[in-house]
Amino acid sequence: MTERDAGYLQALADVQGEVRKTVQDPSTSREGRLELLGVLSFLSDLVDVKVRAYHDEAAASTFAEDRWEREP
Structure with a gap:
């Protein structure tokens, strides 16, 4: 995960926290x-999509590395 991605997720989490406070007010x-x-639902979907994309990218990278190591 890039620093930009981490910052994006942190910003979304901060916004979610503020919206939750307002809902509870x-x-x-x-x-x-x-x-x-x-x-809140929309923000949660954004976070889920970003996290899922990160995990998919990491899995694809790991698969490619494993494949490269196995090939002669």
Whole structure:
């Protein structure tokens, strides 16, 4: 994972934390909470896609390295 990717994931996590605080704030309206829960879902999807892509890339890299080591 590049430094940029790690920074991106950290930024998303920070935004998720702030949105969660707002959802839990008693002054947030019911409608606002519902909209923010949708935002949280969207942010979670972004994180999942980025993490999945990183794992897929790492697995492909490992496969290529293993294959290269086995070939004569």
